[in-house]
Amino acid sequence: AVGVAVAQARGTVPADLWEAVVTFRIDAARELAGDSGDAPQRLAGLVGALVGSGLPLLVAAFVWKGRGEQSAQGPWTAPDLRPAAYAVLTAELLVALLGGSYWLHYLMGLVPGAVLIAAAFAQRPVPVTRSIGIAFVIAGLSTVAAIGWVLVHPIDRAEESAITYLDAHADPGDSAVVVFGAANVVHDAQLDAPYPYLWSLPARVRDADLSTLVGLLRSDDRPTWVLVARSSVEAWDLDFSTAQSELDQDYEQVTKAGKFTIYQRTAS
Structure with a gap:
């Protein structure tokens, strides 16, 4: 209700919001289902970039090593962030993979969920193990390699x-x-x-x-x-x-x- 009210205050009436968020997305899904473009290649590139980033390995390490109970944090203990982290990351993955267009920048949407996963891990008295260290190293090397590649081969902006x-x-x-x-x-x-x-x-x-x-x-x-x-x-x-x-x-x-x-x- 708050979101609808804010949108209407900015000039978007509820009917237009419904058309953009629901009706259009349903029609777009039908169109994308019969996509004759290069969507399959973009999907392969999206999945490859996700795996190559090291993020899945890092998230898996945090989830596996952070299975225990969270530590007490004084008189007030923050809520367990794992349910919210799992829900956010799942929603972000669904948006990226079911959107149908598979552009690489969709992967940026996974950052909030990954950060919540890391925060949930930090709530627990678990040492940084070798597996987490290796995951960080792989993610770091992937980042350096990606930045180096872009510096050597700048992204072509045809426009x-x-x-x-x-x-x-x-x-x-x-x-x-x-x-x-x-x-x-x-x-x-x-x-x-x-x-x-x-x-x-x-x-x-x-x-x-x-x-x-x-x-x-x-x-x-x-x-x-x-x-x-x-x-x-x-x-x-x-x-x-x-x-x-x-x-x-x-x-x-x-x-x-x-x-x-x-x-x-x-x-x-």
């Missing part, structure tokens, strides 16, 4: 070149649509977005036939800029032919920036 182009060529008051993914391009270029489904999953769920996008491109409110990620359109088997016809009629292809083909409106 950076598109943002740079829009920063140089867009005028104040311009609008833009990204088809699809990397909605931060519009945000970072400080442009308005007249199309509500910039990320691929909402578009596939709420505008699968792209009728809303086509209607926008035919309207007086059509955006100044349209950025098309062909790989996303093709990966999701979306019929982009009608939208492409509108682009060919009223837009000029001005450049390619990373994975994006950028179009600028020419017709008034």
Whole structure:
């Protein structure tokens, strides 16, 4: 009730909250169940990254060695954190593995549960054993290796070149649509977005036939800029032919920036 009240105070009515949290997620699950993209490869990468991080081994060591009763902590003893830790970590794993998209940053959601597991272990008079020490060493080596890899092979942000182009060529008051993914391009270029489904999953769920996008491109409110990620359109088997016809009629292809083909409106 408190969460709903806070959301409504910030402009989100309960019906919209229900649609986003329940209705949309159910529809999205159906869409992801028939995913034709590279979700299986991302799932394998997600599980591999989780195992390689050493976190499962560290959590298992804490759980196994922290099975005893917690120690007394003066006149007031804190509640046993194990039930909360198990519940939080289980929920976090379900969110990461059942979400269907399997992006690596989903693993960040496991941190609170892992911290609670460590705190529950600290409530018990258990020495740091060899198994826990080994788990810490593996997790530490994994962290160092990951940081070193990123320093040598920086993460490619395909949207950076598109943002740079829009920063140089867009005028104040311009609008833009990204088809699809990397909605931060519009945000970072400080442009308005007249199309509500910039990320691929909402578009596939709420505008699968792209009728809303086509209607926008035919309207007086059509955006100044349209950025098309062909790989996303093709990966999701979306019929982009009608939208492409509108682009060919009223837009000029001005450049390619990373994975994006950028179009600028020419017709008034």
